[in-house]
Amino acid sequence: MKDKIKAVALFSGGLDSILAVKLIREQGIEVKGINFKTPFFGLNEAFAIAKDLNINLEIIDITEELLKILKKPKYGLGKNMNPCIDCHALMFKKAGEYMNKIGASFILSGEVLGERPMSQNRNSLNIIERESGFKGRILRPLSALLLAETIPEKEGLVDRNKLLDISGRSRKRQMELAAKMGIKDYPSPAGGCKLTEPAFSKRLRDLFFTQESFSIEEIELLKLGRHFRLSKDIKLVVGRNKEENEQLQNFFQEGDFLFKAKNLKGPVSLLKRGFKINNELIDNGTFWILPKNLKI
Numbered sequence: 001m002k003d004k005i006k007a008v009a010l011f012s013g014g015l016d017s018i019l020a021v022k023l024i025r026e027q028g029i030e031v032k033g034i035n036f037k038t039p040f041f042g043l044n045e046a047f048a049i050a051k052d053l054n055i056n057l058e059i060i061d062i063t064e065e066l067l068k069i070l071k072k073p074k075y076g077l078g079k080n081m082n083p084c085i086d087c088h089a090l091m092f093k094k095a096g097e098y099m100n101k102i103g104a105s106f107i108l109s110g111e112v113l114g115e116r117p118m119s120q121n122r123n124s125l126n127i128i129e130r131e132s133g134f135k136g137r138i139l140r141p142l143s144a145l146l147l148a149e150t151i152p153e154k155e156g157l158v159d160r161n162k163l164l165d166i167s168g169r170s171r172k173r174q175m176e177l178a179a180k181m182g183i184k185d186y187p188s189p190a191g192g193c194k195l196t197e198p199a200f201s202k203r204l205r206d207l208f209f210t211q212e213s214f215s216i217e218e219i220e221l222l223k224l225g226r227h228f229r230l231s232k233d234i235k236l237v238v239g240r241n242k243e244e245n246e247q248l249q250n251f252f253q254e255g256d257f258l259f260k261a262k263n264l265k266g267p268v269s270l271l272k273r274g275f276k277i278n279n280e281l282i283d284n285g286t287f288w289i290l291p292k293n294l295k296i
C-alpha cells in the first residue's frame, strides 16, 4: 500500500525542495523532512515553510563533522570555504541514517542537475551518492529522468513517469511548476551559507589556520564587527553599529577585555584572549603600555 511508503526529504525550504516534496507526496508517499544546524547555515525559513506544508522536520547538528571536513575536504573547496561535495555527502549520510531509523525507503532532495556548478553536475551527484553510503536510495525528483533509475523506482515504490527532467541554472520550469501547484510564497534562491561568502571565508581561514584552538562561539563571532588579528592568539573585534556593539558584549568571556567609552557614544571593542598579551608583544610594539593617568 502506497500510504505506508515513507521517504526522507532534505528540506531547505527553498523552491526546489518544496517542489520535490510535493511531487513525491502526489504519489501518496509520506515525506519526513530533515534539515541541518551549524554555525555556517541553519534553518532560516525552513521551519516555517515546513510547518505550512505540514512536514515534520528533524533537525540534526552536524557542526562537529563539518568542522573536520573543513580542515581537510576530500573533494576540495569551492570559490570560498565551501566544501560543497563533502558537505552534501555528509547531509545525505545523515539523512540515510535517519531513513533507516524511521523505516523510510528512500531519500529525496530538490537538487537539479547542472543548477550549481560544483555540487550539482553529474559527476558530483554520483560522488555524493557514493560517499553518503546510500547509493541507489537517493531520488532527485526534479531531474530524475536525466539520471539513473533509483532503487525505489525499480521497486515500484515511485512512479518514474511522474518525475521530471529539469536541468540547468534557469529557474523557469520550477517557477511554472510552482504556479501550477499553487505555490506562491517561497524564499528567493539566495544561498544563505556563510561558507560561500568571501569576507566570512577569509575570517574563517584566519581562525582555522592561525589560532591553535577556537570555540564555536569564536566562529559565531566571525559574523560580527571588524576583525583585526594582533597575534596568533589575540584578535580585536570592533562593533560597526549599535546592534553589533550590543551583540559583541555577549561574546565577552573570561580572559577577554571589553572596551567601552564611558560617557561617550562610540564603538565597543572586544579583545579576544587579551590575557595572552605578553612582554614579547609589548616589546615588538603590538601593544603599548600607556601611562596610568593618561587622559585622552
Ligand code: SF4
Pocket: 041, 082, 083, 084, 085, 087, 088, 119, 191, 193, 194, 195, 196
Ligand atoms: S553551500 Fe554551504 S551548505 Fe550548501 S553544500 Fe555548500 S557548504 Fe554545504
